[in-house]
Amino acid sequence: MLLATAAYVVCLVGIILMYIWYAPEPTCLLNIFFITWTLVLLQLMTSVSLHPKVNAGILTPGLMGLYIVFICWFAIRSEPAGTSCNKKADDSTKTDWLTIISFVIAVLAMVIATFSTGIDSKCFQFRKDETESEDDVPYGYGFFHFVFATGAMYFGMLLIGWNTHQSMRRFTIDVGWASTWVRIVNEWIAVCVYLWMLVAPIIWESI
Numbered sequence: 626m627l628l629a630t631a632a633y634v635v636c637l638v639g640i641i642l643m644y645i646w647y648a649p650e651p652t653c654l655l656n657i658f659f660i661t662w663t664l665v666l667l668q669l670m671t672s673v674s675l676h677p678k679v680n681a682g683i684l685t686p687g688l689m690g691l692y693i694v695f696i697c698w699f700a701i702r703s704e705p706a707g708t709s710c711n712k713k714a715d716d717s718t719k720t721d722w723l724t725i726i727s728f729v730i731a732v733l734a735m736v737i738a739t740f741s742t743g744i745d746s747k748c749f750q751f752r753k754d755e756t757e758s759e760d761d762v763p764y765g766y767g768f769f770h771f772v773f774a775t776g777a778m779y780f781g782m783l784l785i786g787w788n789t790h791q792s793m794r795r796f797t798i799d800v801g802w803a804s805t806w807v808r809i810v811n812e813w814i815a816v817c818v819y820l821w822m823l824v825a826p827i828i829w830e831s832i
Contacts, residue, residue: 626683628684628687629682629683629684629687630687632684632687632688632690632691633683633687633690635691635694636667636687636690636691636694639694639695639698640660640663640664640694643656643660643694643697643698643701644657644660647660647701647710648660648710649710650710652710653710655710656701656704656710659697659700659701659809660697660701663693663694663697663812666693666812666813666816667686667690667693667694669816669820670686670689670690670816670819670820671683671686671687671690673686673820673823673824674686674823678827679823679824679827681823685819686819689815689816689819692815693812693815693816696808696809696811696812696815697808697809697812699808700804700805700806700808700809700812701805703800703801703804703805703808704800704802704805705800705801705802732780735776735779735780736776739772739773739775739776740773783804
């Protein structure tokens with residue numbers, strides 16, 4: 626309960642700060658839509674999780690709320706400089722410790738995600754009636770290298786802002802409208818996957 630309450634408090638504080646920083650005027654319709662829709666998605670995840678048939682509690686939607694608020698913040702921060710609705714954009718193009726730390730975290734997260742996916746993806750494919758030899762490995766070499774290739778391509782797209790036709794400023798990572806929309810769509814897909822994980826057991830039981 627303590628962790629869930631803290632997660633929701635951080636989510637609400639983050640949403641309020643995003644309204645203050647990135648939607649200072651009523652004309653900032655796009656940022657207002659991004660932030661408001663994030664708040665709606667947080668409420669939707671909580672409502673579905675607390676439904677009597679689901680009964681998943683408030684901890685997991687709170688943690689997912691932290692994730693989508695972070696993604697929304699990162700998406701708006703990726704907007705290019707020069708807009709009155711994003712006063713923090715000029716600061717994001719400067720060489721600071723936040724940019725360096727973000728780069729290091731992105732590298733580590735990419736390596737951990739690709740390595741864990743490539744290693745563990747085929748562990749469940751061994752059949753019980755099959756005997757494993759000493760030369761067997763719990764993953765496929767082709768799939769392992771495919772995952773690392775996609776991870777490398779994803780990281781490369783971060784460096785060019787998901788758009789080869791835009792010029793990236795020095796010491797900037799993942800800045801541009803393409804990057805913004807990629808992160809926003811990523812947020813929406815993450816919420817859809819989470820909601821499906823909640824309702825899928827009920828749907829399959831009723832079929």
